[in-house]
Amino acid sequence: MAATGLFLCIFLLGHLAGNLQLFLTDEAGKLQFNAYALFMTTFPAVKILSYLTYFSIVFHAVDGFLLTIQNRKARPTKYAYSRPDKNTNFAARNMAVLGSLILVFIVLHMRSFWYEMHWGELGTDAAGNRDLHTLVMTSFKNWWYTLIYVISMGVLGFHLWHGFQSGFQSLGLSHPRYSPIIKKTGYAFAVLIPLLFAVIPVYIYFFG
Amino acid sequence: MNLKLKIWRQKGPKDNGKMVDYPISDISPDMSFLEMIDVLNDQLVEKGDEPVAFDHDCREGICGSCSMYINGEPHGPGRGITTCQLHMRSFNDGDTIHIEPWRAAPFPIIKDLVTDRSAFDRIIQAGGYISVNSGSPVDANAIPINKQNSDEAFDAATCIGCGACVAACKNASAMLFTSAKVSHLSLLPQGEVEAQKRVLAMVNQMDEEGFGNCTNTGACEVECPKGISLEHIARMNRQFLGAAISHSPEKGGGGGE
Numbered sequence: 001m002a003a004t005g006l007f008l009c010i011f012l013l014g015h016l017a018g019n020l021q022l023f024l025t026d027e028a029g030k031l032q033f034n035a036y037a038l039f040m041t042t043f044p045a046v047k048i049l050s051y052l053t054y055f056s057i058v059f060h061a062v063d064g065f066l067l068t069i070q071n072r073k074a075r076p077t078k079y080a081y082s083r084p085d086k087n088t089n090f091a092a093r094n095m096a097v098l099g100s101l102i103l104v105f106i107v108l109h110m111r112s113f114w115y116e117m118h119w120g121e122l123g124t125d126a127a128g129n130r131d132l133h134t135l136v137m138t139s140f141k142n143w144w145y146t147l148i149y150v151i152s153m154g155v156l157g158f159h160l161w162h163g164f165q166s167g168f169q170s171l172g173l174s175h176p177r178y179s180p181i182i183k184k185t186g187y188a189f190a191v192l193i194p195l196l197f198a199v200i201p202v203y204i205y206f207f208g
Numbered sequence: 209m210n211l212k213l214k215i216w217r218q219k220g221p222k223d224n225g226k227m228v229d230y231p232i233s234d235i236s237p238d239m240s241f242l243e244m245i246d247v248l249n250d251q252l253v254e255k256g257d258e259p260v261a262f263d264h265d266c267r268e269g270i271c272g273s274c275s276m277y278i279n280g281e282p283h284g285p286g287r288g289i290t291t292c293q294l295h296m297r298s299f300n301d302g303d304t305i306h307i308e309p310w311r312a313a314p315f316p317i318i319k320d321l322v323t324d325r326s327a328f329d330r331i332i333q334a335g336g337y338i339s340v341n342s343g344s345p346v347d348a349n350a351i352p353i354n355k356q357n358s359d360e361a362f363d364a365a366t367c368i369g370c371g372a373c374v375a376a377c378k379n380a381s382a383m384l385f386t387s388a389k390v391s392h393l394s395l396l397p398q399g400e401v402e403a404q405k406r407v408l409a410m411v412n413q414m415d416e417e418g419f420g421n422c423t424n425t426g427a428c429e430v431e432c433p434k435g436i437s438l439e440h441i442a443r444m445n446r447q448f449l450g451a452a453i454s455h456s457p458e459k460g461g462g463g464g465e
Contacts (some may be wrong), residue, residue: 040313040439066424067421070420070421071378071379071380071381071418071420071421071423072417073313073376073381073418074312074313074314074379074380074381074418074420075311075312075379075420076313077311078310078311079277079280079308080216080227080306081212081214081279081280081306081308082278082280083279083281084280084378084427086280086281086430086431087376087425087426087431088378088423088425088426088427088430090424092423092424092426093378093425095423100350162424162425165424166423166424168426169438169442169445170422170424170445171417171443171445171446171449172442172443172444172445172447172449173442173446173450174438174439174442174443174446176439179404179439197366201383
């Protein structure tokens with residue numbers, strides 16, 4: 001869980017860096033983004049990273065599912081009265097639910113863009129590249145699609161709030177000097193990364 | 209103080225069990241929680257009812273026997289205390305108090321609030337020892353051990369094995385208990401020799417007992433009456449990963465098996 005989770009955190013950084021180009025909604029931005037999309041789907045080194053990412057998502061989800069079943073079995077009878085809010089935070093208690101919601105989002109998200117980029121019927125831009133940029137722009141002109149995206153980023157934020165530092169702990173990376181830094185970095189990561197992801201579709205909706 | 213108690217009653221391991229209401233009055237706020245249960249049991253015996261079975265021994269927070277899940281938390285409200293160190297002044301007149309046993313598959317209920325915690329003993333038997341007699345206490349400082357290690361080993365050694373960590377964990381994981389034992393021994397030179405073998409054996413036994421997995425929620429650390437830190441879990445994870453990669457079982461020779 002930890003290794004794949006932390007790898008997916010790195011993936012998020014890369015994905016976000018690419019997405020930031022979507023702030024360019026004009027013709028030049030379109031050409032740049034479509035060229036970038038072509039590079040990301042064809043360059044061999046990126047392809048290897050993609051396969052690693054697919055594997056990580058599947059492994060993380062399946063392993064999480066199996067571990068959750070084991071954990072449920074470890075307590076067959078629930079407490080009649082329990083106050084988990086007294087000793088844990090919301091994110092830590094609900095990683096499986098948050099993760100499942102993220103998985104639903106990933107399926108939806110990949111259907112919308114990844115599938116269309118690979119096998120969909122996209123037009124071409126002035127440079128002759130498949131025009132993913134226009135698809136993104138029109139998708140986020142849809143208010144409910146943008147809303148689902150923004151809510152999903154909120155869910156991702158909670159998942160990362162616990163997950164980032166939890167990954168280090170599971171790998172045994174704990175140190176009196178570095179652990180506080182890891183935790184703070186994790187909280188900042190959990191707020192900033194999903195926030196930046198979410199700002200892009202909102203920007204497109206209002207100004208794109 | 210007048211209180212409404214809701215207590216888990218279960219006749220035996222096979223019984224289904226249920227929460228039963230017991231109103232109780234004239235409780236002194238200076239009583240300990242177990243004394244309050246003693247008063248209830250006296251009243252139940254007088255009425256000819258079956259008293260509530262519960263584990264207790266030293267009643268001073270060092271034996272790890274008492275184990276009640278009170279108002280949704282192991283050992284009740286308050287931090288760094290066992291049930292026997294909880295006093296009725298922590299509650300208000302008229303409160304409803306829910307009392308349940310530890311709930312985990314590896315801790316089957318024997319009766320009422322009494323659970324069988326021998327799973328912990330088996331984890332200890334799997335490796336929570338050193339194989340040679342370390343002799344009588346040697347001169348202080350005869351073996352150089354740095355202060356940090358000796359402090360951390362001592363902190364880990366304060367674990368009384370009550371099982372509050374398992375009871376608090378949403379996954380009923382025994383990682384805090386097991387890691388406290390692993391840390392305690394591996395941080396000191398006498399125990400370090402067998403550290404790799406120990407961590408593999410104890411973690412393996414822990415899994416075999418059917419405890420859940422650690423998702424680092426930190427509930428155990430909050431509820432532990434001895435304040436055992438999550439750092440011990442990280443240390444155990446670290447040692448386990450290292451041992452899983454590099455430990456080679458001993459080859460024949462020498463006495464033994």
